[in-house]
Amino acid sequence: QKEVEQDPGPLSVPEGAIVSLNCTYSNSAFQYFMWYRQYSRKGPELLMYTYSSGNKEDGRFTAQVDKSSKYISLFIRDSQPSDSATYLCAMSGGLNAGGTSYGKLTFGQGTILTVHP
Amino acid sequence: NAGVTQTPKFRVLKTGQSMTLLCAQDMNHEYMYWYRQDPGMGLRLIHYSVGEGTTAKGEVPDGYNVSRLKKQNFLLGLESAAPSQTSVYFCASSSSFRPNTGELFFGEGSRLTVL
Numbered sequence: 001q002k003e004v005e006q007d008p009g010p011l012s013v014p015e016g017a018i019v020s021l022n023c024t025y026s027n028s029a030f031q032y033f034m035w036y037r038q039y040s041r042k043g044p045e046l047l048m049y050t051y052s053s054g055n056k057e058d059g060r061f062t063a064q065v066d067k068s069s070k071y072i073s074l075f076i077r078d079s080q081p082s083d084s085a086t087y088l089c090a091m092s093g094g095l096n097a098g099g100t101s102y103g104k105l106t107f108g109q110g111t112i113l114t115v116h117p
Numbered sequence: 118n119a120g121v122t123q124t125p126k127f128r129v130l131k132t133g134q135s136m137t138l139l140c141a142q143d144m145n146h147e148y149m150y151w152y153r154q155d156p157g158m159g160l161r162l163i164h165y166s167v168g169e170g171t172t173a174k175g176e177v178p179d180g181y182n183v184s185r186l187k188k189q190n191f192l193l194g195l196e197s198a199a200p201s202q203t204s205v206y207f208c209a210s211s212s213s214f215r216p217n218t219g220e221l222f223f224g225e226g227s228r229l230t231v232l
Contacts, residue, residue, distance in 0.1 A: 008157060043121070043207055043223030044160070088159065104150070104175070105221065107159040 003027050006089055006108030015117050019076040023089035023108045026070065030091040033065050034105065035074045038086040047087075048074070079115045086110045119143050123208050123224035130198045130231045138193040138227050140208030147213035149191040150175070150221065151183060153204040160207065166191055167213075198231045205229075 006023045013019055021035075032051055036044035050056045053067045062075040072091075076083055089108040121142045130136055140149065147168050152160040152175075162175030166185040180202060182194045191210075195202060205228050209221040 004159075006159070041226070043209075043225050044221075045223070046220055049220070090160075104162055104165060105160075107152075107161075109157055109159040 001026065002109075003106050004089065004091060004108045007111055008109050010112040010114065012114045012116065013079055015079060015081060015115055017079050017115070019074075019079050019083070019113060019115075021074040021076075021087050021089075021111050021113070023072050024070055025072070025091055025106075027091070027093070027106070028067075028070070029093040030106070032092040033063070033072050034090040034092075035061075035063055036088040036090055036107075038088060038110070040085075044088055081115050081117055084114045086112050121208055121210055121222050121224040123206075123227045125227060126225065127228050128230070130195075130229065132199060132231060134198050135194070135196050136198065136229075137195075138206055138208075138229075140191045140193070140210075140224060142189055142191075142208075142210040142222070144210060144212075144222065145188070146210035146222070147188075148211045149185065150209045150211075151181070151191065151193045152207045152209065153177065154207060154226070155204050163193065163206075195229075198229075200231045203229060203231045 004025045034049040035047045037047045038044040048063045050063050053065050056063045060077045064073045088110045090105040124139045150165040151163040154160050161177045164183040166172045169188040172183045184192045205226045208224045211221045
């Protein structure tokens, strides 16, 4: 069983739709949760990060973390064709009893999203 | 503003050949990483470095070696390439001041095919 599970999709939605992307994880040591966006044939770029449980909003994007359920989500409101990309969730243990994780991330498989006009 | 630069961007090897991927960053970051990305597998950490002259194994280190002789460069070597190493390789770097916030800066990837 992988530490982080993400539905690879693909997901196709019309412009203006609300998109929900999700990941589940099994390692309770994860404290930092990130969403990366990766355009075709490019490297991933950090979209949002949250620490521990809660919500974080940035424009049309909202990230939610529920540590009790080991479940994280990314919502995209008023989706645009420019949002078409692969979305990767990633997690890190942060500073812990074993020492720093040095920024090492565990990634989900990525969800391919297409927003069509 | 180059950020993280990977060379070469594409390479085709025959089984058993060797090669080196070069990663260079101009952000003065302490930490550097090599990941591989395969369909359905996400990004998996191969090796990483927390400073000049240091390297450590990641999740999938077998068949790869790395070196960090200069702070700005991180080299990934394949001594005897195998078809299972066909993948897209990403180098990334991050600041030592905020290593655990997920702020990794990635290069554009190097596509390697092993025949």
